[in-house]
Amino acid sequence: MSESAIDLDDVQGLILRGYRVKLARHFVLTITDALATRKLIGALVRGADGLPAITSARLGVPTPAAFLNISFSAAGLAALGVGAGALASFDPAFQRGATDAVSAATVGDVGPSAPRHWIGGLGDATRVHILLSLWVRDSAALMEHVSAQLRAAFGGSVSELYVHDGGEFADGTVHFGYRHGIAQPAIIGMPPRKQFALDAQEPVPPGEFLLGHPNAAGGSYRVLPPELSANSSYGVFRILEQDVAGFEAMLARHAADAGIDTDLLAAKLMGRWRNGKPLALAPHALDAPLPDAQLNNFGFVSPDPAADDTLGLKCPIGAHIRRNNPRGAAVIGSGSSHHRIVRRSMPYGPQYDPARPDTRARGLIGYFINASIRKQFEFLSSEWNRKHDFVKSATGPGGAADGNAVFNISGEDVLSGVNDPASSAFTLPGKGPNGSANRVLEGFSRLVRTRGGVYCFFPSITGLLYLARLP
Structure with a gap:
């Protein structure tokens, strides 16, 4: 696979593209019925039954008003039926999960930041199976409308463990007052970001963010089975107060x-x-x-x-x-x-x-994407x-x-x-x-x-269809 051969239709959109939206909602879900959840995944990939479709990296014209992406924890993949042998091929940190003592000590989730203090049940890795993230350009009414559609589809397949919203400020800053979203990697095979076009750094091989593609070391990251490998990625979801x-x-x-x-x-x-x-x-x-x-x-x-x-x-x-x-x-x-x-x-x-x-809770919420x-x-x-x-x-x-x-x-x-x-x-x-x-x-x-935090896996569109067809 050449460095420029990125199948944008097969990659979940948030991995390679920033959506430039004002609102976000992250659903943390527990699988209650594996068969029904597999059907739900298939419906979300196809955009069936009136549901929004999972957004790929090939954005349509005109740009959609809402975007949807889905990822799974190791426990979530196991609950869907991915076998232990296949899971053993995944990134060792992903297998440990964010709440593991080694993971927490490594990234500094200690003391008041330790998983036992996390909100929304995120400290219980056995119940955190799916992260479904909805981004909306600017309409709160559309956010609620699409959320209602999704929640109606959750019945009988998943339960909503937690939900957490985010929203951009009008001045484009974050809570410490800095402008954000400036320095993202330029990825070989992707067009440069128009807003920040010039970059003194060399573009990064796509395999640093997508499985199955050449990475900076000249190899590639892969998992089993092959259907879950090419064009998939890992994310680290974080709620940082x-x-x-x-x-x-x-x-x-x-x-x-x-x-x-x-x-x-x-x-x-x-x-x-x-x-x-x-x-x-x-x-x-x-x-x-x-x-x-x-x-x-x-x-x-x-x-x-x-x-x-x-x-x-x-x-x-x-x-x-x-x-x-x-x-x-x-x-x-x-x-x-x-x-x-x-x-x-x-x-x-x-x-x-x-x-x-005031002492109201405020911070940053979202993903760090890597291979x-x-x-x-x-x-x-x-x-x-x-x-x-x-x-x-x-x-x-x-x-x-x-x-x-x-x-x-x-x-x-x-x-x-x-x-x-x-x-x-x-x-x-x-x-x-x-x-x-x-x-x-x-x-x-x-x-x-x-x-809160989750180590999660973003399957490609092909990978999502594979999960939907698991027996």
Whole structure:
């Protein structure tokens, strides 16, 4: 199979395309009758009996007003009749599941984020079988209409364990105030995203997100039986509660300690200004505005001294976007292209108003898409987000006298790590040997709490029809 041979009609849409919608609803379902559920899956693939059809990656014209995708946990596939021998061929992390003690420890779902504290029954892996996600462009009335259709079809096949909604903000930000949805991988065989067309990074082979296709290592991920392999993918569903008041208080406290503006500290922690401009291209707030097409067109390491940021003097090495995508910098692992993920998320809960503080639940909900949960999502979460010794020795154009990258990062990711005020730290790099000019901020608390999670499998359309026909 060539790298460009992606059968868009066979791939579930959310894997390769962002739907650009305002509303989302995620149904967590338990299979109560396997035969009836298989019939329901077949009806959803065909769009039969008045039901909406599962959305493929080949979007129609005009663009639909609603989109539907379905995925299964390991327990869900077993409940449908997929045998133990076949399941043993799946990604080892998927087989463990999100609630497993090893999985939870690996990604930092510990303490208040541990599965025993999760909402909606998501902590009970034996009951979480199916995730059915509905996205609607902008009509709340259509959301309720389609939800009613689906719920009517659930009877006798599945029970609704939990449902959780999301909704985009009018200003395109998330709860910590950053613009989101900017940096997604460019995938070989797919047209570039029009809004963020320029990207300094090489496109990623489709096998990093689709089973059966060549991946960055030159091989491919596959499962048994073959009907479930080609054009399928894995997702990690997450409900992440954000402490917005705590985040703003943290910015004020640490910005005062560092003697910098709170907006600059927010940019240093993320690696982008809240309007999306990357620090690598716009290290100062008053830099000229950047068009959307330029927001991904940068790297961290360059032979051009003016563009090089090996030491993190513009964008700190511990910044969120740099930990999750080092863009060619020297780090452990197989390189950035081997650990990319696709993000399909949106905020939930009301936008925070500092003039009227409240304690209502708010955060992010959605999926991280990858072809290997262990090598992509879990690797990022455990190695690059939670450690600082993943950075290799590297000097910039000025040599060792200016510093070395290994000294210019500390602690865990402030935005997604497991931060303990007694040990957490964030380094603002300065120019000097052995980190001598660095400023280290300490005492960060955990600002994002996991409220639910599922390791799930997105079969191709062919795979869904296979599940519908299981005896």
